């Protein structure tokens with residue numbers, strides 16, 4: 050079995066329900082290594098790029114509002130993003146996360162235990178979990194820059210830029 054990486058997001062419903070600790074404890078059963086971690090206020094652009102394969106779905110706009118935490122407002126309008134690495138990481142994490150539809154998910158999985166379907170039909174399923182290695186690579190590169198990860202998992206290059214950058218005053 051190969052070493053894999055994947056993106057995990059604790060979505061705004063998980064943040065609002067104060068489930069971060071419970072979710073990380075449950076995920077630690079997979080015995081993987083965290084190689085990146087941060088809190089993110091999700092822009093509309095990032096949300097749409099993350100879910101671009103679903104852009105033709107009737108629930109797309111609600112999905113974008115949901116991952117941005119629009120309905121929760123500050124201080125819950127954020128996600129916690131993690132990159133995990135280890136043997137067979139994707140299948141192991143998806144098993145712990147549970148099925149996409151929280152009503153169909155194993156009741157002891159994260160989504161089965163903590164997810165719900167809203168009256169608008171949005172699956173509030175608490176976590177995002179990459180579903181295969183190519184999706185994982187796309188998502189990790191979208192959410193993290195090389196210097197935010199402790200390991201160099203994909204090739205990098207050095208470029209000259211004149212971009213203005215915010216630093217501590």
Ligand code: DAT
Nearest residue numbers: 103108112148149170171172174177178180
């Ligand atoms: P997963 O998150 O399990 O990889 P996905 O990639 O197919 O599932 O969909 C992404 C998210 O979109 C999912 O976590 C919840 C939402 N979603 C998917 N199918 C849905 C549906 N039929 N109704 C409402 N929301 C849905």
Ligand code: MG
Nearest residue numbers: 178179180184
């Ligand atoms: Mg998916």
